[in-house]
Amino acid sequence: MTNYCGYMGKVLLLDLGTHTAENYIWTDLDREKYIGGKAMASKILYDNLTGAEKPFDPENLIVIATGPLTGTGAPSSNRFDISSLSPLTGITSSSNCGGNFGHYLKKAGLDALIIRGTCEKLSWIEINNGEFIFHDARELRDLKCGETQAALQEKLNAEHGKKVSCGMVCIGPAGENLVRYASVISGERAAGRAGMGAVFGSKNLKAITAAGDAVPSIYDKEGAAAHRKKWVNYIRRHPLTGEQLPKMGTAGLVSSMQVHGLLSTRNYARGQFEQFEAVSGEALAEELTVTNSGCLSCPIRCTRRVPVDGKTVKGPELETLGLLGGNIENANLEQICHWNYELDELGMDTISTAGTIAWAMEAGEKGLWESGLRFGETEGLSKIFDDIAHRRGIGAELAEGSKRLSEKYGGKDFAIQSKGMELAAYEPRRAVGQGLGYAVANRGGCHLNGGYLVVLEGLGMNVNGQTPHGKADLCMVMQDLMEAISCGGQCLFTSYGVVPAFMVRNPNGILQRAVNAIVPFMGPAVRIYNKIPEIACFNIPLIPYPTELRYTTGMKLTLGEFTRIGERSYNVERAVNARFGVSAANDKLPKRLTDTLQDPGNPKTRVPLEQMKRTYYRARGWGKNGLPGEKKLRRLGIR
Numbered sequence: 062m063t064n065y066c067g068y069m070g071k072v073l074l075l076d077l078g079t080h081t082a083e084n085y086i087w088t089d090l091d092r093e094k095y096i097g098g099k100a101m102a103s104k105i106l107y108d109n110l111t112g113a114e115k116p117f118d119p120e121n122l123i124v125i126a127t128g129p130l131t132g133t134g135a136p137s138s139n140r141f142d143i144s145s146l147s148p149l150t151g152i153t154s155s156s157n158c159g160g161n162f163g164h165y166l167k168k169a170g171l172d173a174l175i176i177r178g179t180c181e182k183l184s185w186i187e188i189n190n191g192e193f194i195f196h197d198a199r200e201l202r203d204l205k206c207g208e209t210q211a212a213l214q215e216k217l218n219a220e221h222g223k224k225v226s227c228g229m230v231c232i233g234p235a236g237e238n239l240v241r242y243a244s245v246i247s248g249e250r251a252a253g254r255a256g257m258g259a260v261f262g263s264k265n266l267k268a269i270t271a272a273g274d275a276v277p278s279i280y281d282k283e284g285a286a287a288h289r290k291k292w293v294n295y296i297r298r299h300p301l302t303g304e305q306l307p308k309m310g311t312a313g314l315v316s317s318m319q320v321h322g323l324l325s326t327r328n329y330a331r332g333q334f335e336q337f338e339a340v341s342g343e344a345l346a347e348e349l350t351v352t353n354s355g356c357l358s359c360p361i362r363c364t365r366r367v368p369v370d371g372k373t374v375k376g377p378e379l380e381t382l383g384l385l386g387g388n389i390e391n392a393n394l395e396q397i398c399h400w401n402y403e404l405d406e407l408g409m410d411t412i413s414t415a416g417t418i419a420w421a422m423e424a425g426e427k428g429l430w431e432s433g434l435r436f437g438e439t440e441g442l443s444k445i446f447d448d449i450a451h452r453r454g455i456g457a458e459l460a461e462g463s464k465r466l467s468e469k470y471g472g473k474d475f476a477i478q479s480k481g482m483e484l485a486a487y488e489p490r491r492a493v494g495q496g497l498g499y500a501v502a503n504r505g506g507c508h509l510n511g512g513y514l515v516v517l518e519g520l521g522m523n524v525n526g527q528t529p530h531g532k533a534d535l536c537m538v539m540q541d542l543m544e545a546i547s548c549g550g551q552c553l554f555t556s557y558g559v560v561p562a563f564m565v566r567n568p569n570g571i572l573q574r575a576v577n578a579i580v581p582f583m584g585p586a587v588r589i590y591n592k593i594p595e596i597a598c599f600n601i602p603l604i605p606y607p608t609e610l611r612y613t614t615g616m617k618l619t620l621g622e623f624t625r626i627g628e629r630s631y632n633v634e635r636a637v638n639a640r641f642g643v644s645a646a647n648d649k650l651p652k653r654l655t656d657t658l659q660d661p662g663n664p665k666t667r668v669p670l671e672q673m674k675r676t677y678y679r680a681r682g683w684g685k686n687g688l689p690g691e692k693k694l695r696r697l698g699i700r
C-alpha cells in the first residue's frame with residue numbers, strides 16, 4: 062500500500078518455476094528515493110543479485126516497472142521499463158518501451174512485476190486485476206511478434222467471451238533462440254536494447270498480458286489538469302517536439318548529423334554519408350510516410366507510419382536509418398523500412414543487429430572472418446536476419462554480437478560497441494561528450510544512458526563538439542536528469558523541449574552563438590550543482606517534471622531533489638554492475654573512435670576518452686576505479 066497517488070501500491074514477485082507469487086515489499090520511503098521505473102528496478106536488482114548470477118540462470122530476475130505517471134494521462138507517460146542481467150553485456154541493463162503495456166499493468170493493479178525462475182515449458186502469463194494464470198504457449202513457438210499478439214488477443218477474447226482490452230509484451234523467434242540482442246515487443250514498440258527478449262526466452266516465457274479495472278488516482282486533479290494543459294501547449298509550440306518529431310520523428314536528425322559529421326558511415330569509418338538525403342527524415346516524410354501516430358497520451362506522436370508489404374506499419378527511427386543506411390553503405394529507404402518491420406517481427410534489436418552486420422562486413426573485407434557480407438551489398442540481408450533469429454548457419458555466430466565475434470576472429474578495434482553493446486548511430490569523434498557518454502553508460506554503448514550530449518553538440522544546440530571542456534560535468538547532469546525523467550514514466554523525447562526554442566529556431570544568431578560558446582566553460586558551475594543539487598530548491602517551467610510528479614503523486618519535489626534521485630538511480634545501477642566486475646577498465650570505446658582521427662587533417666577529431674573519464678569520475682565522486690565507494694552509497698541513501 063502507499064500514501065502517494067499515481068502508484069497502485071503493489072509490486073508482485075512471480076516465480077515461474079513454482080507458479081507462486083508474493084507481494085514484494087516496496088515502501089513509500091523507497092518511492093521517495095527512487096520514484097519508479099528504472100531506478101526502482103535497479104534497486105530491486107541491487108537488493109537481490111549477488112554477482113554470481115548469469116543472464117540465463119533461473120536466478121536472474123526480470124523487473125518490469127512503471128513510473129507513477131504511467132497511465133495517468135500526463136504527457137507522453139505511457140512508458141515502462143524492463144531490467145535484467147543482459148546476455149549481451151553480462152551486467153544489468155534496462156530497456157525502456159512505449160506501447161500500452163505499462164498502462165495496462167497499472168490497470169491490473171501493479172506498479173511492477175518481478176519475475177524469477179524458469180517455466181518448465183514455453184508459457185505465457187495472463188495477469189488480470191492482480192491475479193495471474195499460466196498458459197501453455199507451445200503452439201505459439203516460432204510465431205513472429207505480430208502473429209503472437211494477434212493469437213493471444215484471440216485466446217483472451219475466447220476465454221472471456223468478449224473483446225478483452227489489454228496490454229501485451231512478447232518475444233519472437235529471436236528471443237526463443239536466445240539471440241543475445243533479442244528484443245521484447247509491446248504492440249509495435251520495442252524494448253529493443255540489451256537482449257531482454259533472450260532473457261524472456263531463457264525463462265521459457267513467450268508473453269505476458271495485463272488487464273484490469275484499476276485506475277491510478279491523482280493527488281491534485283485540477284492542478285494536474287492545468288499543468289498538463291500548459292505543458293502540452295509548450296510541447297506543441299516547440300520546434301523539436303511540436304514540428305520536427307511529429308513530422309519526421311527522430312529520423313529528422315539525419316540531416317543535422319550529416320552537416321556536423323556525426324552520421325555513422327561504413328562501420329563508423331566516417332561521419333558523413335554521400336547519399337544521406339536518400340535515407341533522411343525528409344525523404345521518409347515526403348516519399349513514404351502515410352500518417353503519424355503515437356503512444357498513449359502523447360502529444361508528440363513521433364511515429365511515422367509507412368507502407369510495407371501492403372500494410373501500414375511503424376517506420377524506422379534515426380538509429381535504424383543510420384545503421385542500416387550509411388553504416389552499411391545502403392541508400393535504399395524502402396528496404397530499410399522493410400527490414401525495420403522484419404526485425405521487430407522477429408523480435409531483434411535493430412541497432413545491435415545492424416552494428417554486428419557492419420562489423421562482419423568490415424571483417425570480411427579485411428580477411429578476418431568470411432561471412433559473405435560486404436558493404437553496399439544488401440540483397441540477402443532479409444535471409445540473414447531470419448538466420449540470426451533462428452541461429453541457423455552463419456546466423457548462429459552473428460547472434461552473438463560484435464564484441465564476441467571480434468574476440469573470436471580479431472577486429473576489436475572496429476567492433477563498435479562498449480561493454481558489449483553496439484553503439485547507436487551518432488559518430489562521436491565530432492561530439493566527444495557523446496563519446497564519453499557511450500563509454501561510461503552503465504548499460505553499455507547507449508546514447509541515452511550516456512547523457513545524450515550530442516543534443517548540445519550539434520542536434521539542438523551548436524556547442525563545440527570537439528572540445529572536452531565541461532563535457533564530463535555536463536554528461537553527469539544530463540544523465541541524472543534523464544534518469545529521473547524516465548523513472549517517472551515519461552518518454553525522454555519530451556526532454557527535447559528543455560533545449561530553449563530560440564536556440565533551435567535560429568542556431569546562428571548572436572545570442573545563440575554566445576550561449577554555445579559559453580557552455581564548455583560552465584563545467585565548474587555545473588560541478589557545484591552536481592555536488593549540491595539541493596541548491597535548486599525551486600522548480601522551473603523549462604523542466605516541468607518535478608511539478609508534474611507533485612500534482613500527480615503528492616510528493617513534494619524541487620528540481621534539486623529530482624536531480625538527486627537521478628543521481629541515486631545512476632549510482633545504484635553502477636553499484637550492481639560493480640558486483641559483476643565492472644570498473645573503469647570497462648568504460649571503453651573501440652580504438653577506431655579514440656585513436657583514429659575521423660579527419661586525418663584535424664587532430665581533434667577523436668574522442669579524448671581517458672582525459673574526460675578522469676574528470677567524470679571526480680565529478681561523480683567515484684574512485685579512480687570508476688566506482689562509487691561505500692561512503693558515496695551511504696550518502697545517497699542506497700545502503
Ligand code: SF4
Binds near residue numbers: 139356361
Ligand atoms: S514521443 Fe514518440 S516514443 Fe515518445 S511517447 Fe510519444 S509517440 Fe511514443
